[in-house]
Amino acid sequence: MFGEATLEERRRFYAEEWSPAELPEFIVKSLSMREFGFDHSGAGPSDRYNRIASVAQLQGVLVRLAPYGVYSSVSLYRTPERRDGWLGAELVFDVDAKDLPVRGCGCAKGEVCELCLEEAKQHVLGIAEVLREDFGLKEMHFVYSGRGYHLRVTDREVLELGSRERAEILDYVAAGVVPELSELSFGYPAHFRRRMRLLLPRLSEAVLREAGVPKRAREVLLSEGELEELVQGLEKGTGVLARKLKKKGTEKLMELVRRINAEMVDAKVTVDVKRILRLPGSLHSKVSMKCMLVRKIESFDPLSQAVPKFVSERESKGIYKREI
Amino acid sequence: MLAQVLNPLSQRALRLVSDAPPREAYSAAAEIIAGRWQRFSIRVQVDALHLIMRAAGLAGESGIRAAEEVLRRYIERSLQEALGELGWGRSSFDPELLAGLLEGFELIRAEDAGVGGAELRKIGSVTGETPEFAVHWRLVMPAVRRGRMKLTSLFLRRGYVLLSLEQAMSCYTELVLERCVEFMRDTRGEGSDVEELAGMLRRLGERHVAAAVEGKSLKPELFPPCVKATLAGVGSGLRNYAITVLLTSFISYARIAPRNAGRDARIADFVDDIRVVTQEILPVIYQAAERCSPPLFQDQPAERMNINYHLGFGLTAEPRLEDSGKSPWYFVPNCEKVRREAPALCRMDRDCREVKNPLSYYFRKRYSGGGDVR
Numbered sequence: 001m002f003g004e005a006t007l008e009e010r011r012r013f014y015a016e017e018w019s020p021a022e023l024p025e026f027i028v029k030s031l032s033m034r035e036f037g038f039d040h041s042g043a044g045p046s047d048r049y050n051r052i053a054s055v056a057q058l059q060g061v062l063v064r065l066a067p068y069g070v071y072s073s074v075s076l077y078r079t080p081e082r083r084d085g086w087l088g089a090e091l092v093f094d095v096d097a098k099d100l101p102v103r104g105c106g107c108a109k110g111e112v113c114e115l116c117l118e119e120a121k122q123h124v125l126g127i128a129e130v131l132r133e134d135f136g137l138k139e140m141h142f143v144y145s146g147r148g149y150h151l152r153v154t155d156r157e158v159l160e161l162g163s164r165e166r167a168e169i170l171d172y173v174a175a176g177v178v179p180e181l182s183e184l185s186f187g188y189p190a191h192f193r194r195r196m197r198l199l200l201p202r203l204s205e206a207v208l209r210e211a212g213v214p215k216r217a218r219e220v221l222l223s224e225g226e227l228e229e230l231v232q233g234l235e236k237g238t239g240v241l242a243r244k245l246k247k248k249g250t251e252k253l254m255e256l257v258r259r260i261n262a263e264m265v266d267a268k269v270t271v272d273v274k275r276i277l278r279l280p281g282s283l284h285s286k287v288s289m290k291c292m293l294v295r296k297i298e299s300f301d302p303l304s305q306a307v308p309k310f311v312s313e314r315e316s317k318g319i320y321k322r323e324i
Numbered sequence: 325m326l327a328q329v330l331n332p333l334s335q336r337a338l339r340l341v342s343d344a345p346p347r348e349a350y351s352a353a354a355e356i357i358a359g360r361w362q363r364f365s366i367r368v369q370v371d372a373l374h375l376i377m378r379a380a381g382l383a384g385e386s387g388i389r390a391a392e393e394v395l396r397r398y399i400e401r402s403l404q405e406a407l408g409e410l411g412w413g414r415s416s417f418d419p420e421l422l423a424g425l426l427e428g429f430e431l432i433r434a435e436d437a438g439v440g441g442a443e444l445r446k447i448g449s450v451t452g453e454t455p456e457f458a459v460h461w462r463l464v465m466p467a468v469r470r471g472r473m474k475l476t477s478l479f480l481r482r483g484y485v486l487l488s489l490e491q492a493m494s495c496y497t498e499l500v501l502e503r504c505v506e507f508m509r510d511t512r513g514e515g516s517d518v519e520e521l522a523g524m525l526r527r528l529g530e531r532h533v534a535a536a537v538e539g540k541s542l543k544p545e546l547f548p549p550c551v552k553a554t555l556a557g558v559g560s561g562l563r564n565y566a567i568t569v570l571l572t573s574f575i576s577y578a579r580i581a582p583r584n585a586g587r588d589a590r591i592a593d594f595v596d597d598i599r600v601v602t603q604e605i606l607p608v609i610y611q612a613a614e615r616c617s618p619p620l621f622q623d624q625p626a627e628r629m630n631i632n633y634h635l636g637f638g639l640t641a642e643p644r645l646e647d648s649g650k651s652p653w654y655f656v657p658n659c660e661k662v663r664r665e666a667p668a669l670c671r672m673d674r675d676c677r678e679v680k681n682p683l684s685y686y687f688r689k690r691y692s693g694g695g696d697v698r
């Protein structure tokens with residue numbers, strides 16, 4: 001977003017801007033049980049299997065090495081330096097704004113703008129709501145990843161889940177499975193319908209056609225009045241779909257929504273308990289933004305709150321340079 | 325107190341199990357393995373079930389699988405009887421009494437999970453059965469893990485899952501079985517007294533494997549030596565290649581036998597019922613995975629998804645025809661590649677010399693002379 005950070009900028013960031021207060025409580029209290037990974041060159045976190053015993057030690061490493069990227073495991077281990085003695089893992093959902101399958105803005109795949117970031121945020125909020133309402137989970141931490149959001153859940157019930165159950169929970173919260181038709185006002189079918197209501201107004205003619213939605217159904221979906229009725233009708237149940245889109249239209253549309261939903265969240269991150277994630281508080285050097293814990297997510301604005309000082313100073317320096 | 329053992333590892337059962345089981349318990353165990361239902365005293369039941377579990381440990385993975393089926397039948401039957409004794413279906417039935425029985429399985433009334441009667445009846449009208457109970461979602465995870473239920477087909481509310489009696493009993497059974505399987509894996513070979521029972525379980529296990537492979541148009545006797553070796557289970561260094569790469573591609577192509585399959589062939593182009601995958605192809609692969617030492621999914625549960633990936637369904641726990649093509653449907657590696665990647669698997673016989681790919685070995689025998697030509 002702001003261009004790559006130089007080694008000098010990274011040094012200044014960790015020496016002057018970073019403080020232990022940037023580390024979230026849920027990381028601090030299990031710091032020595034996490035595996036740390038460092039990216040020294042920008043080629044990825046190849047320096048793995050590290051144990052960091054204390055916040056002071058971490059600070060020492062950050063200031064001394066000013067790494068390109070810092071990561072810590074979602075798992076806790078008895079001996080993190082050997083990734084041995086697994087004690088459990090957070091349940092994680094990763095929504096990367098650069099990979100959003102449908103967007104309201106004009107960004108192409110791989111690009112990110114303010115609107116994409118907002119969309120990623122809304123999506124993560126939706127996931128958190130399902131985890132709270134349906135799964136009764138409470139300990140949820142939102143992290144701005146530098147280009148999207150991580151939702152990290154630390155409730156005791158999720159820690160020991162294996163990959164398969166994580167995939168099942170992901171299917172549920174992401175609405176990645178077509179539900180059996182039903183008119184229930186809660187549970188999975190209602191959740192899937194909520195996702196549909198959000199998505200329908202965003203689907204373009206091209207996307208619908210590619211998904212095999214028949215012509216007549218496409219016309220309904222692209223007409224403002226009909227769409228409005230459809231979205232309202234979905235609040236109560238799926239009966240309205242069958243009426244307006246017929247059988248084939250309904251099936252193709254549901255399948256399209258399911259596929260988009262599944263692509264919104266990076267499944268590999270949720271399923272793989274050996275993952276390391278960007279450390280909240282650290283610098284995302286490629287885009288020169290802070291990866292950070294977000295306390296008030298509703299009002300969080302990454303473009304004002306996650307920008308390190310050196311980025312704004314860059315601009316003034318640029319002007320200065322040009323002047324002389 | 326109930327006259328049945330619902331969970332051989334419950335506190336109550338563990339207090340009753342004896343160090344030196346009476347002769348009667350051995351014959352009871354044999355009856356239970358044979359699938360014959362009889363009334364035994366509670367002590368004999370507990371001892372018999374523990375003997376079966378010890379024997380399974382001795383018999384190895386296929387014995388454990390067989391014992392699991394034996395135990396499942398036994399638990400289901402015991403539950404039915406217990407429900408009858410509690411007055412299920414009569415007005416005197418008290419769900420709290422039931423909850424008291426199912427140690428470690430905290431069952432509450434659906435109403436107590438904060439869902440109104442109207443909603444419950446609505447679920448009933450959709451699913452055909454009104455949920456009467458609720459448990460924390462954690463307790464349905466064994467059933468989900470073991471592929472018996474899907475979260476998205478269940479009704480969750482504030483951490484609770486609403487369940488009909490039948491679903492609740494199934495969740496309970498899977499929970500107990502999961503613990504029993506763990507117990508069996510930790511209880512390997514204690515003495516010769518259970519040798520005979522172990523033999524019974526082994527034979528039962530072999531019959532299960534044969535039933536899964538045969539009659540489904542696969543002819544395992546015509547498989548090449550490398551695939552036969554894989555089916556028998558392999559050691560830790562070979563497991564991933566043998567199961568996920570070789571066996572997954574071999575069994576799927578051998579079963580589906582796609583005509584003129586190009587590089588980008590998808591299973592959905594040749595098959596229109598996903599059960600060909602879930603009930604015919606995957607069970608063969610899973611059973612071979614279980615026979616590995618250590619069993620492949622025990623320390624690498626994500627391999628299940630990787631297998632689906634190799635079948636072309638993408639990285640998923642649940643293959644669906646619509647997803648076919650999300651990843652490539654990997655073709656069977658050539659013999660040369662197998663020899664290079666997993667030399668220990670390649671045990672060439674006469675017919676191997678004629679072919680360059682394990683699948684050709686099978687197809688030649690199956691469709692020209694060796695097998696039944698049709």
Ligand SMILES: [Zn+2]
Pocket residue numbers: 103105106107111112113114115116117
């Ligand atoms: Zn954008």
